[in-house]
Amino acid sequence: MRVSLFATCLVDTMTPSVGMATGRLLQRLGQDVVVPPTQACCGQMHVNTGYRREAVGIVANHVRAFEGAEAIVAPSGSCVASIHHQQAAVARRAGDEALAQAAEELAGRTYELSQFLVDVLGVTDVGAYYPHRVTYHPTCHSLRLLEVGDRPLQLLRAVRGLELVELPGAEQCCGFGGTFAVKNADTSTAMLTDKMANVLSTHAEVCTAGDASCLMHIGGGLSRLRAGTRTVHLAEILASTEEAVTPQQTTTPSVPA
Amino acid sequence: MSAREEVLARIRTALGEDRAPAPAVVRDYRRAGDSPADAALLALLVDRVEDYRADVLRCGPDEVGATVRAALDRGLGEGWTPGTVVVAPGLDDDWRPDGCDVDDDRPAVQLADRAAAVTAVAVAIAETGTLVLDGSPTCGRRALSLLPDCLVCVVTVDQVVAGVPEGLARLDPVRPLTMISGPSATSDIELQRVEGVHGPRQLFVVLAG
Amino acid sequence: MTATVPPKAPVFLGLPTAPRGVGHLRGTESFPDAARHELRNGQLRANLGHATATIRGKRAGVVAEVPDWEQLRAAGKAIKAATMARLDEHLVSLERQVTARGGTVHWARDANEANAIVTALVQATGTTEVVKVKSMATQEIGLNEALEAVGLDVFETDLAELIVQLGEDSPSHILVPAIHKNRAEIKEIFARTIPGVDPELTDDPRQLAMAARTHLRERFLRARVAVSGANFAVAETGTLSVVESEGNGRMCLTLPQTLITVMGIEKVVPTWTDLEVFLQLLPRSSTGERMNPYTSTWAGVTPGDGPQEFHLVLLDNGRTAVLADEVGREALHCIRCSACLNVCPVYERTGGHAYGSVYPGPIGAILSPQLTGVEDNASLPYASSLCGACYEVCPVAIDIPSILVHLRAEHVEAQQKPTAEALAFRSLARAMSHPWLWHLVQRGARLGRLIARGKPTLPSVFPPPISGWTRSRDLPTPPTRTFVQQWTEEHGK
Numbered sequence: 036m037r038v039s040l041f042a043t044c045l046v047d048t049m050t051p052s053v054g055m056a057t058g059r060l061l062q063r064l065g066q067d068v069v070v071p072p073t074q075a076c077c078g079q080m081h082v083n084t085g086y087r088r089e090a091v092g093i094v095a096n097h098v099r100a101f102e103g104a105e106a107i108v109a110p111s112g113s114c115v116a117s118i119h120h121q122q123a124a125v126a127r128r129a130g131d132e133a134l135a136q137a138a139e140e141l142a143g144r145t146y147e148l149s150q151f152l153v154d155v156l157g158v159t160d161v162g163a164y165y166p167h168r169v170t171y172h173p174t175c176h177s178l179r180l181l182e183v184g185d186r187p188l189q190l191l192r193a194v195r196g197l198e199l200v201e202l203p204g205a206e207q208c209c210g211f212g213g214t215f216a217v218k219n220a221d222t223s224t225a226m227l228t229d230k231m232a233n234v235l236s237t238h239a240e241v242c243t244a245g246d247a248s249c250l251m252h253i254g255g256g257l258s259r260l261r262a263g264t265r266t267v268h269l270a271e272i273l274a275s276t277e278e279a280v281t282p283q284q285t286t287t288p289s290v291p292a
Numbered sequence: 293m294s295a296r297e298e299v300l301a302r303i304r305t306a307l308g309e310d311r312a313p314a315p316a317v318v319r320d321y322r323r324a325g326d327s328p329a330d331a332a333l334l335a336l337l338v339d340r341v342e343d344y345r346a347d348v349l350r351c352g353p354d355e356v357g358a359t360v361r362a363a364l365d366r367g368l369g370e371g372w373t374p375g376t377v378v379v380a381p382g383l384d385d386d387w388r389p390d391g392c393d394v395d396d397d398r399p400a401v402q403l404a405d406r407a408a409a410v411t412a413v414a415v416a417i418a419e420t421g422t423l424v425l426d427g428s429p430t431c432g433r434r435a436l437s438l439l440p441d442c443l444v445c446v447v448t449v450d451q452v453v454a455g456v457p458e459g460l461a462r463l464d465p466v467r468p469l470t471m472i473s474g475p476s477a478t479s480d481i482e483l484q485r486v487e488g489v490h491g492p493r494q495l496f497v498v499l500a501g
Numbered sequence: 502m503t504a505t506v507p508p509k510a511p512v513f514l515g516l517p518t519a520p521r522g523v524g525h526l527r528g529t530e531s532f533p534d535a536a537r538h539e540l541r542n543g544q545l546r547a548n549l550g551h552a553t554a555t556i557r558g559k560r561a562g563v564v565a566e567v568p569d570w571e572q573l574r575a576a577g578k579a580i581k582a583a584t585m586a587r588l589d590e591h592l593v594s595l596e597r598q599v600t601a602r603g604g605t606v607h608w609a610r611d612a613n614e615a616n617a618i619v620t621a622l623v624q625a626t627g628t629t630e631v632v633k634v635k636s637m638a639t640q641e642i643g644l645n646e647a648l649e650a651v652g653l654d655v656f657e658t659d660l661a662e663l664i665v666q667l668g669e670d671s672p673s674h675i676l677v678p679a680i681h682k683n684r685a686e687i688k689e690i691f692a693r694t695i696p697g698v699d700p701e702l703t704d705d706p707r708q709l710a711m712a713a714r715t716h717l718r719e720r721f722l723r724a725r726v727a728v729s730g731a732n733f734a735v736a737e738t739g740t741l742s743v744v745e746s747e748g749n750g751r752m753c754l755t756l757p758q759t760l761i762t763v764m765g766i767e768k769v770v771p772t773w774t775d776l777e778v779f780l781q782l783l784p785r786s787s788t789g790e791r792m793n794p795y796t797s798t799w800a801g802v803t804p805g806d807g808p809q810e811f812h813l814v815l816l817d818n819g820r821t822a823v824l825a826d827e828v829g830r831e832a833l834h835c836i837r838c839s840a841c842l843n844v845c846p847v848y849e850r851t852g853g854h855a856y857g858s859v860y861p862g863p864i865g866a867i868l869s870p871q872l873t874g875v876e877d878n879a880s881l882p883y884a885s886s887l888c889g890a891c892y893e894v895c896p897v898a899i900d901i902p903s904i905l906v907h908l909r910a911e912h913v914e915a916q917q918k919p920t921a922e923a924l925a926f927r928s929l930a931r932a933m934s935h936p937w938l939w940h941l942v943q944r945g946a947r948l949g950r951l952i953a954r955g956k957p958t959l960p961s962v963f964p965p966p967i968s969g970w971t972r973s974r975d976l977p978t979p980p981t982r983t984f985v986q987q988w989t990e991e992h993g994k
Contacts, residue, residue, distance in 0.1 A: 040988075044933065047984045048943050049977060054984030070988045073936035081933075083887060085909030086926045092934030100936070121906075179889035208846045212886025217969035219884060221537045224973040225546075225850045226886070255974030258958060295608040296596075299766065302516050302821035303589040306830075314583035321572040321778070340791060397805060400756055401722045420784075420792035433806040434755045434797070438748065456792075457777040465738040465773040466602065466800040468807055471780075473792035476748035480661035480677055481684050481706040482548070483555045489660065489710050490717065491748025491795060 036155075038066045039104035041097075041145070043114045044076035046247045053247050056274035057110045057148060063274075064156060074100040079117035082125055084214045091129045094122045098137045106155065107145040110270045112177025112245045115147040120180060147177060148270055149186040149245060159189045165275045166196030169267075170239040172230070172253065174246040175208050187245055187269055194272060200237045204229070211252035227256045234264055241267045322455055329452040333418050334499065337452055340421030344474020345487050346495035353448070356387045356500045360410055360444055363496035364389065367442035368407055376407040380436060382429025383412060387446055400435035408442035409492075416447045416497075417459040420473060423447065423497065424459060427468045434470055443492040445472070449501035510819075511874030513826070517611070518874040519819035524612040524643040525671070526819075526873050528857015531880040535855040545852050548683045553843045559789025560840060560894070567785065576778045577897040581834035584771055585824060591736035591769045592815060598739025602801020604811040611818045612642035618814055619644060619728060619761055620651055626759050628653075628725040632717075634743060634750045635659035636730025637675060637837055638763045638816055640859040641872075644728065656720050658749035660713050667694040673853030673861060675839040676787050681852050684709065717749065727753035727808070731764040732836070733779060734813075737772050739800045741813070744783060746794045754797050760808035765816050767824075767833040779836060782896035786838035819872035828907045832867045834897045839864075841891035841901060847884055856881060863891035867904040875912045882908035922966075946979045953978035 038061050042054035054070075061068045077097055078090035097118075101107050109115050119142045126135035152158055171191060177183045191199050210216065210226025217223075230253060234242045240263070244250050247268055254266030293301070338348045347366060351359035364372055374391030381395050388394075388410065395403070403409070412430035413423045423445050425431035437443055453459050463469060476491030487493065510518045519526050528535060539545060564570055584591055596606040609615035623631055631653055633639065645655045645666075657666045664679035665672050668690040672678030679687065688704040695716050702712055729750065733742040741762055743750045754760060770776065784793040802811050824830050842848045842862030853861030858869035858878065866885055870878035882905050891901045913923065932938040953959050958975040962968075970976060982990075 042984045048946055049979060051980050051982065051984035051987050055987060058988060068992075070985055070992075072985055072989060074985070075933040075936060075939040078933070081926060081930055083906055083909070084922075084926060085882075085906075085911075085913035086923070086930060087906075087910045088914070089927055089930035093930055096934045096936065175886070175888035175890075179893055206890075208886050208888035208890070210846070210886060212888070215883065215886045216974075217966045219533050219536065219847075220969035220972060221533065221540050222847055222851055222884075223886070225540050226846050227973065229850075251977065252974060255958075255970070255976060258975040259961075259973060295610050295614060298610055299608050299815070299817045299821065300589050300592070302817065303592075303766075303824065306514070306516060306821045306825035307586065307588070312586055314586040315579050317576055317579040317583055317775075318572075319576055321569040321576055323777070343791075344794070404718075404722055417792075420781075422792045427803060427806050434751065435807075438751050438755055456781050457774075460773065460777045460780070465735060465740045465798065468800075468803045469796075469798040470751065471792070471796035471798075473790070473794050475794065476746065477794050478660045478710050478747045479556075479788055480659070480664070480679060480747075481687055481709055483552045483559075483677065483680070484706050486706045486710045488707075489714055489747035489749070490658075490721070490752055 036066055037105045038068050039101055039107045040068055040070050041074055041101065041107050041109040041114070042070070043109055043111045043247070045251070046110060049251065050247050050268070053110050053268040053270055056268065056271040057108070060161060060270060060274040061108065064158065064161060071100045077114045077117045078122060078125065079114055080213055082117065082121050087125050088129060090125050091131060091134070094126055094138055095134055097122070098134060098141055101141055104141070104144060106151070107141065108148055108151045109145065110148045110245065110268060111247065112147050112174050112181050112183060113248060115145055116176040116180035118142045118145050147181055147183060147245060149183050149190055150181065152190060153186040160193035161190065161273050163194040163273045163275050164196050164277045165194050165272045167240045168198045168200060168238065169241045169243055169272065170200045170202040170234060170237040171205070172202055172209060172234070172242055172244040172249065173205055174244050174249045177245050178206060183245070190269070190273060191243070197272070200239050202237060203233045209249050209253050211249045216252055227252060231256050231260065231262070235262060239264055241265055243267050243269050243272055245269045323457040324454060329449045333452055333454055334449060337416060337418035337421060338499065340418065341474065341497050344421055346474045346497060348497045348499055350499045353501045356384070356446055356498060357389065359498045359500070360387055360446065361389050363444045363498055364408055367444070367494045367496055372407065377410065378403060378406040378436065378440065379410040380412065380430055380432030383410060395432055395436050400433070400439070403435050403439040406440040408444065409436050409440040410444045410446070411437055412446050413451060415459045415462045416452045417456055418452055419455045422459065422471050422473045424463060425470045425472065426463060434468055437470060437472070438491055441492055442494040442496070444496045444498060446498045446500060449499070511876055513822040513874055516822040516825050517819070518822045519872045520611050520613060521877070523616070524641055525859045526641060526869050527877050530857070532855055532857070532884040533880060535857060536851040539851045539855045544683070545681050546850060548681055549849055549852055552677070552680050553849045556789055556843045560786060560843065563785045563789055563791055567781070573778055573781055574896055574898050577782050578834065580770060580775045580778060581897055584769060585767070585830060585833060588766065588769070588824065591771055592766055594736040595734055595739060595769050598737070599801055599813050602739050604739070604801040604813055607812060607814045609814055609816045609818070615642050615763060615814055615816050615818070616644055616647035619763065620647055622759070622761055622812055623648065623653060623726050624651065626726050630654045630656065630720070630724060632656050632658050632720055632724040632727045632753050632757065634727065634729035634745070634753045635662045636728070636763060637859060638730045638765050639728060640672060642763070642816065642818060644763065656717070658717050658721070658753060660710060660747060663713055663717070664690060667691070671854065672859060674842060675837050675860065675862070681854070721752040721756055724753070724757045726759045726761065727757040728761045728763065729753055731762050731768055732783070733776060734764060734769045735773050735776065736769050740773065740798050741800070742776065742796060742798045744793050744796050746788065748795060751795055751797055754799065755807050757808055759810040761812045761814065763814045763816060766820050783836055783838055786840040786894065786896040822874070823871040826871065829867065829871050829904055831899050832864065832871055832904060834899055835864050835868065836897060838896055840894040840896065844890040844894050846888060846890070847886065856884065863901045864899070867901055867908060870908055875908055876915065879912050882912060943983050947981065949979045950981070
């Protein structure tokens, strides 16, 4: 299948390793991966911060960038949820019915990574090797808007060498919430603290999730505490093999003072 | 413009000239018609009432009077004074323990010095363990089932229905209704349930038939 | 007297919102500022963490045992939507039915008018004491203060409301207003404020409940006037309903000569049959019980049983302004169960006081700003990480996250002058709409590498708003190349 990869603006700009891992994983699974170079953003951050009028142009760019794609895959539950639940509504509210329909049509072919692997490709064992103790945080939008359920866990359980430990209070939000993390920094930090306490209680080496944004938040907190636990995107774990272990995310703990 | 006219006008403004039609309400939840009270349904009622830490005493249709007395023995302790027990005015004579006081049109607050009350019910809902009193002569006025600290309610098997929809369908909505699910309770302190606040602290259900 | 006249409340689509200067819908500081204080209260955090975890577990258990929960939820949502679409007709029908059964119906445009109506009704009876059933509507309009201002004694009779009243505190939860207090704190309040309380009183919840029983018993028996709210009012029959647990509601609804019920206009439901849905949804969602201990219903006046004088006050106070918003009006569907508070990770940490309104938590964050006009509660729509837990548990399926997002946009779009944030978002939007501009911005982000000076994360000293992030989280140093660049270099275009 010809799969168009939507990296998301955050992965593209801040954590390219997640995009590379997603692309390599899909290639390894026999997919013809293309990366439309004019992609930018799904518009979620604008919509969720109150700039829905401004988001129309972003949606239009996204639709243009992926026009004609057979299937679109993104390593993010949140951005895919925005494509499914927000893009058409934003266009429609602005009176652009043609864009709304195009966005809806595109959304029908857009998948979050774990959904694409399990539901479309029908694989749970992607042939990965990752010899680490790992805990999984189900991000809110993948859990409640996309209802990915246990698909990421099915994928992780099939990874050779990986020891999966259950995260207490897994379904509670980590406190990221987009601009919430800045506008309500104190509350966001309080939520993060509890999430980190749960992560650390598992004694996992790695906390993984399907959203680079939540991981940047959790990882940024763990890094600040100089905790040994690091955050690694699900795609990077699944892309790892005996031959090619992908680099960890850039929020490496133990920052030199 | 009066407040009435103004509020109504505001609503009309808010909904607009071309207000959307009211959406259809699909009632595809369980609303099964009256099913005969079988053994499983009665067992469910008993289980749910007891879960609220109320006591259930089962008896045959002819043993109600004795069972009501047994309930009062438990609630008030053996040797209770019949005069401290007040019953609904329409309660079956056979159900009323000898010497009990029958509620009349005295001021309601005077019921507060009675130790126990005995009433019938209009409907009992098994799934939620709910008894409904409807202010009829057999159930008595609302204060009767409220002020005495111990309440005994007699339920006959034909009054038991499975769920809330069936229960409400049997009731007259313009009567003063009281739906009782266990003794009065509160969860206001650390969300820990404590039985017994202002309403009766003890509830006995006599299930007859 | 030189009372300062508060500025007029804002108008939404020509409809007045709840007036300023009366009631409890507006806080004195923004949510982030209020939250900052509350988050430091370790006792509050512990109390709330314990209480919300308990109730979440109970709710989940009793909801799971109902096989048709989703069908009930859908029916609840549809009934509420159908009610709003014909709200005027249902209210007129309710008025006709209540009047036909011996009650008197009053209409109140806002809090001031409702307070004046109730005050006059109470004064007409000649009593000096009022017993109250817990009611959100009367909290909203500040009725207690209005009654006390004319010298009446007002007794809250719900245990948690009593704790709040005796502690000179304010409610922090819709269902359990004293949820922020633990047993030891409640014991201290009772020992200090209840005259003649047992000096041996301990912090055992049963003993505390019994102390409240003793304290209120005599007041119930002598009360001549009670004030209540209403959970539901049936338009076709004139039936009012109060759902409660302790029996304090029954005392107030049964014993006094006069009953005054204050009800928001959105509480009407069309038919008696509709209650079969809500009486299943509400108790399981609120206290996590299959059914609450007591539900009372009454229609007008019943000779020989209960109050012989009944007044129903129908309250607008900004509700019609909410109704005018096609997206936001769903907030009027709320049945005040508080399930959304109990699952909200923000509420669980900040508590209810941070919201500044009697309606805290997720539902408060969409209801309060709409009742007051969004500019008067501008920070509330942002007081959510949009995690969606509230929508998941709402028994009438109110899409709270979508309404929060909608209100954020309403706030942004109402700004007269563009803020720095707006300018930044507009510039970013322009960039994200044009690939070449976007690539330029991405290249600009790489300037962060200069600040990082070879370290894996950026320094934590940044000006706002970035400091909001960096105060507690490291920010990774931007990479040298974007993903698209890397991929294109490896694989060609």
